[in-house]
Amino acid sequence: MSGVSFLRRVSLHGFRGSLSRSKSNEPQPEMDQPPSQQPLVLPKTQTVLLLHAARQPYDLTEDYPVPELRDDHEVLVRTRAIGLNPVDWKAPELGGDIVHQRQSSRLKVLVISTDYRDLRKSTYQHYVVGLDYNTVRLPPTLSYEEGSTLGVAFVAAALSLGVCMGLDFSSILDGPDLYTLLRQLPSDVFAADIRDECLNSTRSHERAQSGDWLAVWGGSSTSANLTIQLARLAGLRTIAVADTAKHGLRLTHHRSVRPDLLVDSHDPARAVAVIRANTNAKGGGRLRFAIDTRGKESAGWLAQALSGDSVQHGKDSATTGAPPSPPGTPDESSAANSDDGSESSSSLTSSAHLIGLTGLPKERVTECVVYHTVPIKLFHEVPAVGRALVEWLERLLARGLVLPPDIIDVERGLGSVNQGLDRMRRGEISGGKLVVRVD
Structure with a gap:
């Protein structure tokens, strides 16, 4: 991989997290405001994290193109919160707002990206492409941070x-x-x-x-x-x-x-x-x-x-x-x-x-x-499977039958991702999830 710049990609391996809801003495996610229904003017460029070689920290890079949609199944999501994962850190997930799609209005969603081959779907950027059958509508009771702990x-x-x-x-x-x-x-x-x-x-x-x-x-x-x-x-x-x-x-x-x-x-x-x-x-x-x-x-x-x-x-x-x-x-x-x-x-x-x-x-x-x-690629390669799972998760979340893991701490800004990953490498995050609030 030396000499090649690429966005963080997502795979199955390496997810770790917690087993209980946040306690009163733990950091609490901010209350989210409902996404505005006013049209959003999308920028041409954005800030992303690039990895230029193996075993190097991510490079915060500005003026990177905002990804474009290619078909009717794709949606563009503005990233609000990213859930980091320990051990090999290959499966971040995010909560955000749908800001562009062929139909429908803006929604607060969880993007579950298991497709590591398409860099437009990489998590470490302000605007991410998701598939509509891999995207979960979050109930108003869940914050972006809580949503980002669930997906993969x-x-x-x-x-x-x-x-x-x-x-x-x-x-x-x-x-x-x-x-x-x-x-x-x-x-x-x-x-x-x-x-x-x-x-x-x-x-x-x-x-x-x-x-x-x-x-x-x-x-x-x-x-x-x-x-x-x-x-x-x-x-x-x-x-x-x-x-x-x-x-x-x-x-x-x-x-x-x-x-x-x-x-x-x-x-x-x-x-x-x-x-x-x-x-x-x-x-x-x-x-x-x-x-x-x-x-x-x-x-x-x-x-x-x-x-x-x-x-x-x-x-x-x-x-x-x-x-x-x-x-x-x-x-x-x-x-x-x-x-x-x-x-x-x-x-x-x-x-x-x-x-x-x-x-x-x-x-x-x-x-x-x-x-x-686990045949993880079923989720993004077979729409019938992806859609069945996200629609079921929406019902489970709405009824409170599935609860998000604990949030141990919240870092702020894409630039804090390296710091967060270092904390996990040192074993500082245990029994819970570390989240990065992007905006």
Whole structure:
């Protein structure tokens, strides 16, 4: 990347955040005024952040062209607040006002940009292009800052649960049944690198159901926050693995993300033993689903928790075993069919499923665990999926069934982004979200 200037791009990896609403002693976002309905005169240029080379700070650059709209699905949004994310900081999101589109008036919105190939959609600029089917109308009760904490984590959570695990949301404010929706679309609408994950990675009899257990490692992250909120709404029993010294009190008392079981992550082998002891057949049903938000090593420990193998101690013990098989190739011993060739739920065993948001073990712990990566590009490449998710999120927010994560602090101005990212690199932001107020 040396010598090439480009705007900050957005990808799935690296979202982290918090698990509870802001407390009275924490910084509170300013009350937003409703967007003016008067026509806005758009400037020709704007201020942006450019990255000229890897491992360098962003360069505040003026007189950069305001992006232009190319089709009827695009809207131009004036950025008001940007939610920063720790670890690799690749998934900022923003709240702002629609200031230009082919139809309709100005609205306060959340722009969820998962398309890292189009620089017009990059977050670190005053004016950003969004797709109408990836843009959420915020209710008046939410500020721009609160809106900026929600987007990418919500999409990752919904796709993890709905696509990789097959969870049906239709009983929750007429939410989407993504598993069924994808199978009603032509297969060529899916990019080749995600087609198997979308259509073949989870068999119909293995779909998550109300009452199933779900373990989430990294329980203090924004992605865990939204995952647990949606899982609880759908009736799943949740296990959060987190640093209980830092986050235990908040998690156990939070009304929307309080897990059924909170496990300390300090000793991973002990955490796996606790999970198994509480999810065996005698204790209430086998654990078949797990989501990791931290990385390959913790994902390996979750694979141990999902498997029936004994837990081994040591740094590499969580990533030993046979090579992984790709999605859609479960253990042959469980591939029995009924007389008509269709799958029979009574004759088939069910694999366990591990979803890695930031990485998966290089090797398989056991053949009974299927590995998944989240097909994030579904959101912006398949309009039916993007529209179903944003319209559902609008209903959830309007009814207060989904709440934004905590805002730990608010920086001001695009020029403060470098300072904010440095604070996250130093580990100063924990259990919440750092937001940059742009205007």
